[in-house]
Amino acid sequence: MKQIASDVVIVGGGIMGSSAALFLRQRGLSVTLLERDLIGQHASGTNFGNVRRQGRPLYQLPLANRASAIWRRAKELLDTDVEYIQGGHMRVCYRDRSEMVERMESYARDAKELGLELELLSAPAIHKRFPFLGPEVLAGSYSALDGHANPRLVSPAFARAAQRLGARIEENTRIILVEKVGEDFQVLSEAGTVYTAPNVLITTGAWGNELASQFRETAPLTSFGPNMSVTEPVPYCIKPSVGVFTTEEKETVYFRQIERGNVIIGGSTRAPGFPNTCRTHVRPQNTLSQLQQIRRLAPGLGQLRLIRVWSGTEGYLPDWQPIMGPSAVAAGLYYAFGFSGAGFQIGPGVGETMAELIASGQTSIDLEPYRPSRFSPEVG
Amino acid sequence: MAAAAVEPRVVVVGAGPAGSRCVEALVKAGIRPLVIDESARSGGQIYRRQPDNFTRSAEQLYGSEAAKATRLHKSFDGLQGRFDYWPESLIWNLAGNRIFVVRGAQQCSVEFSSLVICSGATDRLLPVPGWNYSGCYSLGGAQIALKAQACAIGAEVVFMGTGPLLYLVAAQYAKAGARVAGVLDTSPFYRRVAALPDLLANPRALYHGLGLTASLYLKGVPVYSGVEPLAIEGDAAAGVSAVRFRDGRGREKQLHCDAVAMGYHLRPETQLADLARCQFDFDASTRQWLPRIDRDGRSTVADIYLAGDGARIRGADAAEASGELAALALLADRGQAVDSQRVARLQQQLGQLERFARGLAKAFPWPHQLAAQLADATVLCRCEVVTVGEMRSTIALTGASEANRAKAFSRVGMGRCQGRYCANAGAEVIAAATDGDICSAGRLRAQAPVKPLPLALVEVAPEDWLEVSAEGVDPVLKPAEAGL
Numbered sequence: 106m107k108q109i110a111s112d113v114v115i116v117g118g119g120i121m122g123s124s125a126a127l128f129l130r131q132r133g134l135s136v137t138l139l140e141r142d143l144i145g146q147h148a149s150g151t152n153f154g155n156v157r158r159q160g161r162p163l164y165q166l167p168l169a170n171r172a173s174a175i176w177r178r179a180k181e182l183l184d185t186d187v188e189y190i191q192g193g194h195m196r197v198c199y200r201d202r203s204e205m206v207e208r209m210e211s212y213a214r215d216a217k218e219l220g221l222e223l224e225l226l227s228a229p230a231i232h233k234r235f236p237f238l239g240p241e242v243l244a245g246s247y248s249a250l251d252g253h254a255n256p257r258l259v260s261p262a263f264a265r266a267a268q269r270l271g272a273r274i275e276e277n278t279r280i281i282l283v284e285k286v287g288e289d290f291q292v293l294s295e296a297g298t299v300y301t302a303p304n305v306l307i308t309t310g311a312w313g314n315e316l317a318s319q320f321r322e323t324a325p326l327t328s329f330g331p332n333m334s335v336t337e338p339v340p341y342c343i344k345p346s347v348g349v350f351t352t353e354e355k356e357t358v359y360f361r362q363i364e365r366g367n368v369i370i371g372g373s374t375r376a377p378g379f380p381n382t383c384r385t386h387v388r389p390q391n392t393l394s395q396l397q398q399i400r401r402l403a404p405g406l407g408q409l410r411l412i413r414v415w416s417g418t419e420g421y422l423p424d425w426q427p428i429m430g431p432s433a434v435a436a437g438l439y440y441a442f443g444f445s446g447a448g449f450q451i452g453p454g455v456g457e458t459m460a461e462l463i464a465s466g467q468t469s470i471d472l473e474p475y476r477p478s479r480f481s482p483e484v485g
Numbered sequence: 486m487a488a489a490a491v492e493p494r495v496v497v498v499g500a501g502p503a504g505s506r507c508v509e510a511l512v513k514a515g516i517r518p519l520v521i522d523e524s525a526r527s528g529g530q531i532y533r534r535q536p537d538n539f540t541r542s543a544e545q546l547y548g549s550e551a552a553k554a555t556r557l558h559k560s561f562d563g564l565q566g567r568f569d570y571w572p573e574s575l576i577w578n579l580a581g582n583r584i585f586v587v588r589g590a591q592q593c594s595v596e597f598s599s600l601v602i603c604s605g606a607t608d609r610l611l612p613v614p615g616w617n618y619s620g621c622y623s624l625g626g627a628q629i630a631l632k633a634q635a636c637a638i639g640a641e642v643v644f645m646g647t648g649p650l651l652y653l654v655a656a657q658y659a660k661a662g663a664r665v666a667g668v669l670d671t672s673p674f675y676r677r678v679a680a681l682p683d684l685l686a687n688p689r690a691l692y693h694g695l696g697l698t699a700s701l702y703l704k705g706v707p708v709y710s711g712v713e714p715l716a717i718e719g720d721a722a723a724g725v726s727a728v729r730f731r732d733g734r735g736r737e738k739q740l741h742c743d744a745v746a747m748g749y750h751l752r753p754e755t756q757l758a759d760l761a762r763c764q765f766d767f768d769a770s771t772r773q774w775l776p777r778i779d780r781d782g783r784s785t786v787a788d789i790y791l792a793g794d795g796a797r798i799r800g801a802d803a804a805e806a807s808g809e810l811a812a813l814a815l816l817a818d819r820g821q822a823v824d825s826q827r828v829a830r831l832q833q834q835l836g837q838l839e840r841f842a843r844g845l846a847k848a849f850p851w852p853h854q855l856a857a858q859l860a861d862a863t864v865l866c867r868c869e870v871v872t873v874g875e876m877r878s879t880i881a882l883t884g885a886s887e888a889n890r891a892k893a894f895s896r897v898g899m900g901r902c903q904g905r906y907c908a909n910a911g912a913e914v915i916a917a918a919t920d921g922d923i924c925s926a927g928r929l930r931a932q933a934p935v936k937p938l939p940l941a942l943v944e945v946a947p948e949d950w951l952e953v954s955a956e957g958v959d960p961v962l963k964p965a966e967a968g969l
Contacts, residue, residue: 143890150893257893261883337901337937365869365896387933389578389585393592396940410937412901414578 107298111135111273113463114292114302116280116316119149120260120449121441122308124175124456125463126267126274127182132464136272137300138264139292141279141312142383145260148310148444149452151417152331153359153371154256155346156450157194158221159212159248162426165451166219168470172454173250179453183262184269187254188363192344194251195235197402198351200243205350209246223248237343239404246350253346253361256449263456283307283316285435304463306439311380311420313428313442317477320434325423325480326443328378330385330416331371332395336409338366348372349402358398360406368406373398375446378418387414421445422480429455429475431462439463440477491947493596494519494569495815496584498576498757499603501529502801503793503808505561507601510812512567514821519569519595519951521576521586527561529793530605530625531801533632534558546632548657549693550801557805569951578933579760582788587934592942593950599788599815602757603808604795608748609773610906611646611671611856612873615717616747617864620725624650624748628657637663639744643728645669645714647849648750649694655706655746656697665706666742669730671749671852673711683844686837690800707740709733713855717745750849751798752909758796759931761789767924771798771846772853773909774928780832782811783818790815798846803838806831856910857917865914866907868900876911877918886919887927888912901937904929 113129115122118140126138140146156176158169175182179189198205206227213223226234227244235245268274282293283305292300307316311328341364348359349372358372373395378385392414400407420443422428427445432438439462441455448455454470462468495511497504500522511518526534532554535541543551574588585594608623615621622630622638624646630636631654641664644655655668677684684691701708711733718727718739727741750771758776759765764785765774775797782790792811793804810831813823859865861874879885879895888911891897897911898904904911908929915926 146890261894265883336940386580387578389580389583389594389933392578392933392938393585393942393944396942400940407941409940411934411940412937413899413903413932414934415932 108301109137109273109298110301111137112302113137113304113306114139114290114300115306115308116283116292117307117309117312117442118144118260118264118274118276119147119308119310120145120263120452121444121455121459122306123260123263123267124453125306125308125441125459126272127263127270128457128460129463130267130270130272132460134464136267137302138267138272138274139278139280139294139300140274140276143276144264144274145257147383148417148419149260149449150257151333151415152256152419152446152449153333153369154253154361154449155194155348155359156189156254157248157251157346158450159194159196159216159223159246159251160350161447162474163215163219164471164474166216166221168451168454168458170220171457171470172451175453175457176254176450179254183266185258185262185265187258187262189252189254190344190364191250191252192346194248195245195345195347196350197231197238197242197245197347199241199349199356199401201241202351203243206244209244209350213246221248222250235345235347237403237405238347239401241401247345251346255363259452263453280316283319285437290437304437304439306441306459306463308441310442310444311378311418313420313440317428317440320432320438322432322434322440322477322481324428324443324477326420328380328385329375329419329421329446330378330387331419331446332373332375332387332391333416334370334392334395334411334414336368336370336406337412339368339409341366343368347402349398355394356398358395358402360399360403368409370395370399370406376416380418383418385416385418387416419444419446427475428477430472430477433478491595491951493582493598495599496521496595496597497601497603499529499605499793499795500524500527500561500572501603501605501793501804502532502557503603503795503804503811504529504601505557506805506808507603507792507812508568509560509564510809511815512564514812514816517568519571521571521574523573523575525573528554528558530628532557533629535633535635539635541635548660549696553801571950575936576757577935577938579757587938587942590939590941590943591945593945593947595947597788599790599819600761601790601792601808601811601815602795603793603804604754604757606751606753606794606798607905608646608650609750609752609851609909610747611714611749611852612859612863612865612907612910613714613717614860614863615719615725617867617870618717618719618721618724620719620744621717622744622746624654624746627746628654631657631661637661638746639725639742640664641666641742642744642746643667643669643740643742644746645728645730646748647672647852648748649845649849650748650751652694652697652701656700659701659704659706665701665704667707667709667728667740668701669712669714669728670708670710670849671712671714671855672849673733676850677848680844680848683840683847686844687802687841690802690841749851750846751794753795753797755795756903756931756935758784758789758791760933760935761786763789763791765928768797770843772851772923780835781814781828782807783814797842799835799838799842803835803842806835806838810835851909853913853923856913859910859914865911866897866900868902869896871895871897873914876914880915880918886915886921886925888915888929889927891915892929898929903932
């Protein structure tokens, strides 16, 4: 039986796993990254590509700020262009939900303390500055230092950078068993290879429970797929990523334009995810509700045509927060999965935090809100 | 959504030869199908009809196939009132047994009990330097201009590619009085000779094919076999000015022209079958992925049937037979009695025509080695303007060895056409660049919408399109309200 030893085995080659691989290598640990399909193929590669901090719970902002610093130096760090555009991120609310204005104001006050500067705009100034917004838009909150990037490129770019630093990366490698034997973990692939390491990091997204359950740390994880669309290209003119702040799921649409000219549209309603088949499909009725809502947000988009829709398989937890941190059961075992549709921006920050935690035994980021055992009192 | 009021329907997609014969057989069996077709009038691509106020005769339009075209149109027209008809309508996506249909800026969804997809075919295209200039058309596009609008794509046209359509459209242009500057076939003549035993399975079609070639010679049109296309000359502002190629003996030549029609035989339009999650198999003889069907046209998904060139390229006669056969399979699956002798006859006829189709694929093979050797500067994906060289360097950088992965990194196949124009060549470039075989390069998974979808869509209830009369007997189509 083939055996491969390293300091850390990472199972799951999404943005969390591939960025952790890079930062672990930077700290001098040997790394093996195992991906059941292809690097970044699932939720990490199919999400909207929002690099946004605002709107996250305040306690998540230190992690988001850490990630933000990585995004800004991504080009040098990864030695490739992942199409990160720091064009700003804008959250708007509608006239018929004016109560959201107050929430935006208080969020902006609190976020400022935590290092996130937000500029509040209201009608008519907001329409003057962003003339593409529809008449229903009442006010907005603008974060100048956020933006968007191309999710299809990001995780593979992290993995390649890690590989250049010596990480071992194996795609199409499905892990069926993780066991602790003495001091080391034995990680067994479907093909029969055993990967051994004193540390294992599980970053398997919607598939997190497959391995967590082997340590009786099953999380109440469910799966959904985002509702994504892209238009034909038109001249590039919209810099920020724009989304609706509302309590009604149907209204939560967002869009961004890329330099190529296409407008990427997301949100409105999620579809059920299918981790078993690794394919999550867009429901046509969700596309229709998305189109209806996006015309409220930016009526001019109504003149375009959609050329493609897609979804992916994301893992969600009941409190919308990931499972992130050390296992309560086995020393040396770590988790970072279930980012509940909001993992892309913080992804590189998660990778760096997990690398720090594994390499040094501690991290400056407070992981308590993400404690893996928070849903299972009998273990915690 | 008020769709619940409409019972699940037997839906036929497409009103070409396959769809028309399918509808006929269903109506005969007492079913009232819903027919959804992209065109304004029935006939499909091969028997496309001209607009109402045009007066060319069937013979002028369809040549040797005039009688067949007329029979098909008459059959369809004669059944009006016994099926529901949504022309100029496209199924842009489906989920479970619900289809989503767009017409203009209106969209309507309806449930189906059975779905027969007769979606036809489009040209298989091979990139060549300059194919992105204005004046470049597919053979099908050139034919539509002539059939529907009585227009030529240029004053002096070169026809380049391979396949029966190459000669057919060139001959139709010559007959209509357009100047055909030349016919350039990448297939060497000996291939056609070698394919003769299979081609003899349909002597009538073979005879007509030879007649087309003869008519071109008689008109003095230069016809070259075994050519290697080098470039379409011209510029972005003025468009096409000439085609440069190497003839069968390796001599470089140039033909002046202001338009080029290209096509390398056909590829089935399989997006709907793919979105319905039908299984596909690789067909080595045509180097294409085809939806898996049984001999009667049942797909791998219950209640979904595939017929005509949308299932596999077998030609118009086979489309008629397979359309009827799919209808009979559907009826049998619903527990209705069908004429087993008729089924056997259609199966036998289809078998014969499939042999002929294999002969055509041998006589006019896809020149895959030319795709694999394309120069780096050639635009591979016209929608996203990605060159062959960019695709190759993306593959080298990322190790992407499969079509969907290469698309994600390079954008090839990501544009308006969703790979319908570039996927065949793209797969050859991937296979050649990764030392893999074409089969492991895979196929681009279809993603909705089937064709670009207006963001301004307004949802309407099926009742708005399926207006039932006071007696509840004869539903008639309410014209789509313009501008909505």
